[in-house]
Amino acid sequence: MTDRTAGGRLQLIAVGKRYDQTTVLEDINLAVEDGEFLTILGPSGSGKTTILRLIGGFTEPSAGRILFDGVDVGGVPIHRRPFNTVFQDYALFPHMTVGQNVGYGLMVRGVAKAAIRARVAEALGVVALDGFADRYPNQLSGGQRQRVALARALICEPKLILLDEPLGALDAELRRQMQEFLKSLQRQVRISFLFVTHDQEEAIAMSDRICVMNRGMIEQTGAPDEIYYRPRTRFVATFFGDNNLLPGSKRGAGVRTPFGALVSADPRLDDLAEAAPVTIAVRPEALRLEAPEREVDGAPGLNRLPVEIRSVDFIGPTSRVWVVSPTAEGRPLLVKVTSRMGGIALRPGDRAELVWAAADCAAIPGVAEGEASSERQPSPP
Numbered sequence: 001m002t003d004r005t006a007g008g009r010l011q012l013i014a015v016g017k018r019y020d021q022t023t024v025l026e027d028i029n030l031a032v033e034d035g036e037f038l039t040i041l042g043p044s045g046s047g048k049t050t051i052l053r054l055i056g057g058f059t060e061p062s063a064g065r066i067l068f069d070g071v072d073v074g075g076v077p078i079h080r081r082p083f084n085t086v087f088q089d090y091a092l093f094p095h096m097t098v099g100q101n102v103g104y105g106l107m108v109r110g111v112a113k114a115a116i117r118a119r120v121a122e123a124l125g126v127v128a129l130d131g132f133a134d135r136y137p138n139q140l141s142g143g144q145r146q147r148v149a150l151a152r153a154l155i156c157e158p159k160l161i162l163l164d165e166p167l168g169a170l171d172a173e174l175r176r177q178m179q180e181f182l183k184s185l186q187r188q189v190r191i192s193f194l195f196v197t198h199d200q201e202e203a204i205a206m207s208d209r210i211c212v213m214n215r216g217m218i219e220q221t222g223a224p225d226e227i228y229y230r231p232r233t234r235f236v237a238t239f240f241g242d243n244n245l246l247p248g249s250k251r252g253a254g255v256r257t258p259f260g261a262l263v264s265a266d267p268r269l270d271d272l273a274e275a276a277p278v279t280i281a282v283r284p285e286a287l288r289l290e291a292p293e294r295e296v297d298g299a300p301g302l303n304r305l306p307v308e309i310r311s312v313d314f315i316g317p318t319s320r321v322w323v324v325s326p327t328a329e330g331r332p333l334l335v336k337v338t339s340r341m342g343g344i345a346l347r348p349g350d351r352a353e354l355v356w357a358a359a360d361c362a363a364i365p366g367v368a369e370g371e372a373s374s375e376r377q378p379s380p381p
Contacts, residue, residue, distance in 0.1 A: 008069035015064035042213035084153035099133030123151040264361035286360035
């Protein structure tokens with residue numbers, strides 16, 4: 001299975017989906033490259049699973065085209081598309097053994113029994129389930145059932161595997177193990193994976209690229225670090241972790257905010273007109289706290305803000321520290337620091353200086369000056 005036939009490129013071109021008067025997807029343009037692990041990430045109702053259903057042939061688009069290697073697969077029956085799907089509930093046949101479940105696709109294609117047995121053994125070896133062929137699904141753990149579903153998807157040698165939140169039913173530790181297993185498996189078999197999840201950490205850990213969706217539209221597609229550190233929209237900034245959002249407007253080479261004048265090294269700022277609305281997004285781990293009496297070195301490219309510590313939440317190796325600035329009407333900011341950080345006592349009521357680099361300021365255009373942060377903006381307990 002490691003020496004697969006040549007794969008292909010999947011393209012969604014201006015794809016839309018409507019149910020009566022309800023628009024579920026609108027103008028989706030997306031590509032999955034050969035051998036890529038692409039994750040579609042978004043909240044419930046954003047259209048993630050609908051995209052998988054369209055690609056898999058379980059439903060047809062209301063608009064646009066779906067191409068594989070340049071060939072339109074619209075109207076092609078499910079069993080004739082070079083794709084296989086792994087569902088969240090695994091969809092294993094309870095009355096069949098593991099071997100029968102895995103070999104089912106070959107059986108319906110009329111493959112000889114001896115060939116099926118050989119390929120089932122190979123597929124189970126790939127997912128580390130050697131010797132499990134005669135067991136039944138109810139004799140397996142959740143992680144083992146998941147791997148059986150993967151073996152069943154792999155055995156017919158598809159050119160793309162669709163995974164619809166397949167880890168959602170697993171506990172936290174097993175989910176982490178399966179994340180590592182899935183990514184390792186994808187590299188081994190060199191088949192394109194299109195993975196759907198609502199879990200940001202899962203998307204970061206597994207993906208070559210991430211497509212972030214919201215309300216049936218794509219907000220941003222890019223490498224995990226690009227989306228994490230350079231969100232293009234306010235939704236991505238708020239959905240993809242605990243970004244601090246500082247609304248303001250462009251002033252010269254910087255941004256005027258309720259927290260004062262800030263500097264940003266984000267090149268998107270250069271494209272904005274003077275006084276244009278912009279929001280600075282800063283990750284909590286990019287901020288650091290210094291003692292207020294510390295001598296300032298005057299280094300360029302740094303933002304400095306006097307703050308007061310409101311609360312400290314110990315969460316193991318790191319602590320979540322809430323601070324407020326007297327210049328911003330008490331609006332809180334979240335800082336993540338190592339729990340044994342020296343130099344500052346980190347007690348509520350203490351004063352400190354908040355410092356961060358211009359390179360850590362993502363500039364998001366289009367948010368009105370003074371607009372309050374909303375969806376999933378971090379808020380103190």
